[in-house]
Amino acid sequence: MAATPRAPVRPALRPWLRAHWDVVALVALAAAPALVPALGGALGGQMTTLFISCILALGLNVMVGYTGLVHLGIAAFFGIGAYAAAILTVPMNPFQLGFAPAAVLATALCAGVGLALGAPTLRLRGDYLAIVTLGFGEVVKVMLRNLEQITGGMKGLNPVPPPGAGVTLGGIDLGRAFATDPRWFYYLSLAVLAAVVVALRRLERSRLGRAWVAVREDELAATAMGVSATRVKLSAFALSSAVAGLAGCLYAASLSTTADPNAYDFNRSIMVLCAVILGGLGSIPGTLLGVAILVGFDTVLAPWADAWIQEMRINPSGSSLLSFSGWRLAVFGTALVLVMRYRPEGLVPARREAAQVSEVRP
Amino acid sequence: MQFFLQQCLIGLTNGALVALVALGYTMVYGIIGLINFAHGDLIMLGACLALSLVGLLGLAGAGMAGTVAGVVFLVVACGTFCGLLNVAVDRFVYRPLRTAPKLAPLVSAIGVSFIFMNVGLFWIGPADRSFPDLLPAGNLLGDDGLRFAAKDLLVVAVVVPLMVLLSVLVRATPLGRAMRAVSQDQTAAMLVGIDVDRVIAATFFIGGFLGGAASVIYGLYINTIGFQMGFQNGLYAFTAAVLGGIGSIPGAVVGGLVIGLVRSLASAAVGERWTGAIVFTILIVILVFRPEGLLGRRTREKV
Numbered sequence: 302m303a304a305t306p307r308a309p310v311r312p313a314l315r316p317w318l319r320a321h322w323d324v325v326a327l328v329a330l331a332a333a334p335a336l337v338p339a340l341g342g343a344l345g346g347q348m349t350t351l352f353i354s355c356i357l358a359l360g361l362n363v364m365v366g367y368t369g370l371v372h373l374g375i376a377a378f379f380g381i382g383a384y385a386a387a388i389l390t391v392p393m394n395p396f397q398l399g400f401a402p403a404a405v406l407a408t409a410l411c412a413g414v415g416l417a418l419g420a421p422t423l424r425l426r427g428d429y430l431a432i433v434t435l436g437f438g439e440v441v442k443v444m445l446r447n448l449e450q451i452t453g454g455m456k457g458l459n460p461v462p463p464p465g466a467g468v469t470l471g472g473i474d475l476g477r478a479f480a481t482d483p484r485w486f487y488y489l490s491l492a493v494l495a496a497v498v499v500a501l502r503r504l505e506r507s508r509l510g511r512a513w514v515a516v517r518e519d520e521l522a523a524t525a526m527g528v529s530a531t532r533v534k535l536s537a538f539a540l541s542s543a544v545a546g547l548a549g550c551l552y553a554a555s556l557s558t559t560a561d562p563n564a565y566d567f568n569r570s571i572m573v574l575c576a577v578i579l580g581g582l583g584s585i586p587g588t589l590l591g592v593a594i595l596v597g598f599d600t601v602l603a604p605w606a607d608a609w610i611q612e613m614r615i616n617p618s619g620s621s622l623l624s625f626s627g628w629r630l631a632v633f634g635t636a637l638v639l640v641m642r643y644r645p646e647g648l649v650p651a652r653r654e655a656a657q658v659s660e661v662r663p
Numbered sequence: 664m665q666f667f668l669q670q671c672l673i674g675l676t677n678g679a680l681v682a683l684v685a686l687g688y689t690m691v692y693g694i695i696g697l698i699n700f701a702h703g704d705l706i707m708l709g710a711c712l713a714l715s716l717v718g719l720l721g722l723a724g725a726g727m728a729g730t731v732a733g734v735v736f737l738v739v740a741c742g743t744f745c746g747l748l749n750v751a752v753d754r755f756v757y758r759p760l761r762t763a764p765k766l767a768p769l770v771s772a773i774g775v776s777f778i779f780m781n782v783g784l785f786w787i788g789p790a791d792r793s794f795p796d797l798l799p800a801g802n803l804l805g806d807d808g809l810r811f812a813a814k815d816l817l818v819v820a821v822v823v824p825l826m827v828l829l830s831v832l833v834r835a836t837p838l839g840r841a842m843r844a845v846s847q848d849q850t851a852a853m854l855v856g857i858d859v860d861r862v863i864a865a866t867f868f869i870g871g872f873l874g875g876a877a878s879v880i881y882g883l884y885i886n887t888i889g890f891q892m893g894f895q896n897g898l899y900a901f902t903a904a905v906l907g908g909i910g911s912i913p914g915a916v917v918g919g920l921v922i923g924l925v926r927s928l929a930s931a932a933v934g935e936r937w938t939g940a941i942v943f944t945i946l947i948v949i950l951v952f953r954p955e956g957l958l959g960r961r962t963r964e965k966v
Contacts, residue, residue: 371766421951427765428698429950432905436943439898443940567894571773578770622785631781637774638756645760645767 345483352490360544366583368537369517371431374438380565382549387458400464404550411546419538445562459558581647678923679822683877684900685915687870693910700772703897704779709878742875749871783890791889794882908959
């Protein structure tokens with residue numbers, strides 16, 4: 302490697318990219334709708350869902366990545382956020398708030414629920430806490446399903462009005478714009494995602510962020526240093542729940558429905574957890590990459606591979622053994638197993654984690 | 664009163680089944696501290712095998728003796744299958760991760776569970792399949808009075824001996840002693856000459872065997888299997904294991920029975936659709952007041 306002379310620009314490019322990947326990605330994503338016309342159609346909606354999943358995963362990362370608490374029910378908070386926002390905005394209810402106040406209230410509600418669940422249970426040992434969050438997720442799912450007067454049961458709540466319904470700004474009817482052009486939601490969710498990334502990054506380096514990591518690494522030692530482990534964990538729980546709730550609000554608004562309660566079940570919790578662990582616990586770029594891979598697998602790779610198989614006429618009888626979607630679960634499962642086997646610290650490990658691993662294996 | 668007793672009986676029978684699955688979770692957790700997410704789906708595969716075997720052997724029309732022999736064969740065959748599969752998964756997936764970060768085996772277990780589900784999907788197809796009803800439906804306790812059919816007897820007749828065998832094995836055999844030693848301290852166990860990997864493999868086999876037996880009973884008792892059945896059943900069984908105190912073998916049995924009772928009483932009292940919420944609410948409340956589970960050991964934080 303070292304022997305081959307290279308153009309002087311190349312070696313400088315990689316560290317520069319590594320340091321500024323965020324700005325590059327943001328600029329590229331912000332410019333994309335102007336360059337890619339498909340973003341005005343279905344692709345725009347898919348990208349919006351991707352950004353929302355990223356926000357959800359970043360929320361989970363606060364608890365699992367920074368603080369080291371296993372959370373198996375993040376989808377419940379995603380659901381509470383979505384339903385709270387929907388209840389506050391749908392025409393059939395008397396509240397009919399705008400999107401922004403509803404989102405603030407729903408996010409606060411999720412933080413409150415997180416606190417209420419965390420306060421009595423956070424002293425539980427790791428795996429017991431995991432099962433409490435799992436159980437809470439199931440309880441929420443059952444409630445969303447059965448409290449039909451409030452949640453609409455299996456039909457969910459709709460129509461959730463778009464942000465800015467009825468507001469006209471500079472001659473543009475915002476509600477209509479959001480409803481008809483997916484690029485509006487694309488930018489809104491991208492902006493929220495960027496804000497969440499910036500906020501979490503500042504938090505990560507703050508006193509609180511360092512306390513999270515300290516508690517994760519050694520709770521007893523952290524307590525001995527005067528860190529209140531309970532308070533630190535509780536703040537992580539509340540923040541995780543709030544960010545997940547915020548993602549839920551965006552989700553309901555972008556789909557203009559809460560969808561049915563199955564959208565907030567254990568499967569989603571597990572997928573988000575897998576994304577965070579796959580990408581690298583406690584690492585913001587890792588989490589984003591993990592989500593992009595998982596969502597990309599389902600919405601881009603699988604349909605593409607199916608179409609390719611169809612085009613090549615490999616599968617004339619239409620057997621599910623010869624379609625890619627038939628193998629979807631197995632491919633995904635194998636990928637999880639292999640990544641954990643060969644890169645247990647994740648694809649883009651957090652710097653601290655990477656330093657530790659390289660200490661052990663020089 | 665009669666109705667109440669009947670619900671209790673149903674609950675205990677169901678609970679015995681849950682307990683059998685819960686044992687697989689608790690034994691693996693007790694020995695390597697892993698929540699084996701794939702256990703429920705392992706049982707689903709056992710049920711698939713049982714269904715295929717019932718068809719192959721033509722058990723549906725067999726007489727009394729044939730049915731009893733068939734059920735015993737199914738339990739042994741599916742138990743061995745699930746046990747060996749579990750050992751293979753441990754060997755190739757979990758063993759290389761013994762020193763990895765704690766979440767890595769958990770995610771691998773989720774991955775294995777996806778793979779199993781895919782296998783089940785190809786094996787029995789996407790729709791639920793009905794499992795043939797091999798046992799006579801008549802009430803064993805006479806016509807009026809509590810209802811206790813051959814199916815319920817089957818659950819008791821399989822679960823109780825297995826549990827007695829298991830407790831003898833854990834308490835009174837060299838393997839059981841080695842298992843207890845490894846679960847207390849792996850390094851110390853290694854120092855006194857225990858082959859830790861073999862003990863762990865044996866634990867996976869026993870847990871898998873019990874799961875395989877549970878899958879046969881599940882098929883014969885519930886009569887419907889599907890490739891997604893692993894998740895829901897695994898969830899209840901895992902809850903039972905935690906409720907009893909994860910890592911504790913009697914705890915898993917008690918937890919299973921409690922979960923079974925709560926489920927049947929709750930669905931009689933407020934309706935089937937609220938059962939899940941009630942079970943998990945009770946779980947959360949119990950954990951708040953007894954964080955180590957009903958029969959778990961109180962562990963102290965060590966420096």
